Amino acid sequence: MKSIAVFCGSSEGASPVYKECARALGLELAQRGITLIYGGAAVGLMGAVADAVLEADGQVVGVIPHFLKTKEIEHRGLTELIAVESMHERKLKMSELADGFIALPGGPGTMEEFFEIFTWAQLGLHGKPCGLLNVNHYYDPLIALFDRMYGERFMQEKHRAMLLEATTPQAILEQFLRYSAPPVKTYLTEERT
Ligand code: AMP
Secondary structure (H helix, E strand, O other): OEEEEEEEEOOOOOOHHHHOOOHHHHHHHHOOOEEEEOEEOOOHHHHHHHHHHHHHOOEEEEEEEEEEEEEEOOOOOEEEEEEOOOOHHHHHHHHHOOOOOOOOOOHHHHHHHHHHHHHHHHHOOOOOHHHEEEEEHHHHHHHHHHHHHOOOOOOOOOHHOOEEEOOOOOHHHHHHHOOOOOOOOHHHHHHHH
């Protein structure tokens, strides 16, 4: 695994544990020689994870749309900053560059990015691991919703199993190394027949 995309808040969150976790993830990536792919901003948890990788002499590639360069304050110290035209292009580029995807706590933008990449995995468009770094129980309600999707038959067991989750960077990365993608999507109605 050479590179991992991290989706996370452009804010720091209410508790210092979020930033501590972002920094711990950055350090872990750098120590394992894994390049960080992220949204290219200097603010919030995005800036925190990037700074931690760089301080540990790791590699960071940022992908930022032109119109966000001032709003999200582009990071000036990255190994590489790729400027793109749109949010769609940003997600596509990040998905091409990364071998796996981790969501740290974040807001609607983080969710949007994570859900798109997770649904691409479910459709078999890529076979890369997707995981939630569930620090401070932040993602407990989302994990409960995935369980409900499965329980109410809106999601197959093999796809529910695709959602990796852990409370520490080390644990999520270990799961990524063991991950193998399920066969391409079939539909619940097909399975019943
Ligand atoms: P947030 O979690 O809301 O703080 O946003 C985190 C990151 O997601 C920021 O870099 C946002 O620019 C990005 N983002 C927000 N909305 C979208 C979207 N629709 N598509 C792709 N990225 C987005």
